[in-house]
Amino acid sequence: MLMADLGDIRLNYQLHGDPEGPPLVLIHALGTDLRLWDKILPLLPRGLRVLRYSLRGHGLSDAPNPPYPMGTLVRDAERLMEHVGMRDALVVGLSIGGLVAQGLAVKRLDLVRALVLSNTAAKIGTAEIWRQRIALIEDKGLEAIADATLERWFPKPFRQTDEALAWRHMVTRTPRHGYVGCAHAIAGTDFYTPTSGLRLPVLAIAGSEDGSTPPDLVRETAELVPGSRFHLIRGAGHLPCVDKPADYAEALTAFIHETGHLAA
Numbered sequence: 001m002l003m004a005d006l007g008d009i010r011l012n013y014q015l016h017g018d019p020e021g022p023p024l025v026l027i028h029a030l031g032t033d034l035r036l037w038d039k040i041l042p043l044l045p046r047g048l049r050v051l052r053y054s055l056r057g058h059g060l061s062d063a064p065n066p067p068y069p070m071g072t073l074v075r076d077a078e079r080l081m082e083h084v085g086m087r088d089a090l091v092v093g094l095s096i097g098g099l100v101a102q103g104l105a106v107k108r109l110d111l112v113r114a115l116v117l118s119n120t121a122a123k124i125g126t127a128e129i130w131r132q133r134i135a136l137i138e139d140k141g142l143e144a145i146a147d148a149t150l151e152r153w154f155p156k157p158f159r160q161t162d163e164a165l166a167w168r169h170m171v172t173r174t175p176r177h178g179y180v181g182c183a184h185a186i187a188g189t190d191f192y193t194p195t196s197g198l199r200l201p202v203l204a205i206a207g208s209e210d211g212s213t214p215p216d217l218v219r220e221t222a223e224l225v226p227g228s229r230f231h232l233i234r235g236a237g238h239l240p241c242v243d244k245p246a247d248y249a250e251a252l253t254a255f256i257h258e259t260g261h262l263a264a
């Protein structure tokens with residue numbers, strides 16, 4: 001468990017794997033933290049240098065007052081990669097993590113060699129949806145959105161497990177400032193034009209049961225970048241690294257080898 005003091009923010013991060021290996025960066029979803037990747041880490045090929053961190057306002061990272069502009073979240077990722085001495089990485093971003101990953105690739109292509117856009121889009125939801133969600137949280141707290149969030153995140157059978165309850169706790173324990181800060185960032189982000197200009201290998205991953213970023217939305221984003229590949233995980237929800245970790249790790253591993261990031 002490590003903390004990067006970047007001056008105006010301290011971010012919690014972890015490094016795994018081979019310190020000399022090709023870099024892989026994992027960026028999580030709203031209302032979760034770096035533990036989102038726990039199940040897939042042991043399933044990834046050996047030899048990678050893996051960086052995962054908690055976004056500002058999440059996990060053990062600082063949670064300053066909202067709002068957080070998307071540019072600030074992108075700058076956090078940029079500065080953290082510089083802090084640990086990483087460039088030319090394969091960057092995996094899930095949901096808001098996918099927005100940060102797109103922004104990072106647009107701004108700093110030297111840091112990003114390939115992108116995995118998981119359960120994400122160039123634009124997620126509408127400003128009005130996010131305004132309503134922020135107002136509800138500011139009035140009643142995160143408990144007020146927890147059940148609806150789990151319905152969008154997980155297919156019904158998974159929602160009935162003890163594990164789903166643990167993820168519900170993760171949502172309600174997210175600092176209110178942190179969730180609202182990042183919700184503002186999502187509300188203000190439309191990457192259709194900048195992402196259309198990207199030219200790098202892209203794998204888009206969708207879950208057939210995803211109630212937050214449904215497969216068609218993910219496919220539409222993949223199609224913005226010529227040559228990108230779309231992979232659907234059947235039976236998975238918004239967080240396939242949680243409810244279908246083996247399928248998720250397999251798709252990621254195939255892409256890691258396909259792009260030549262790590263020799264097969």
Ligand SMILES: O=C(O)CC1=CCC(=O)O1
Pocket residue numbers: 028029030031094095096097124149152186211212238
């Ligand atoms: O809360 C949701 O519906 C899912 C979500 C949207 C952006 C994100 O990171 O998660």
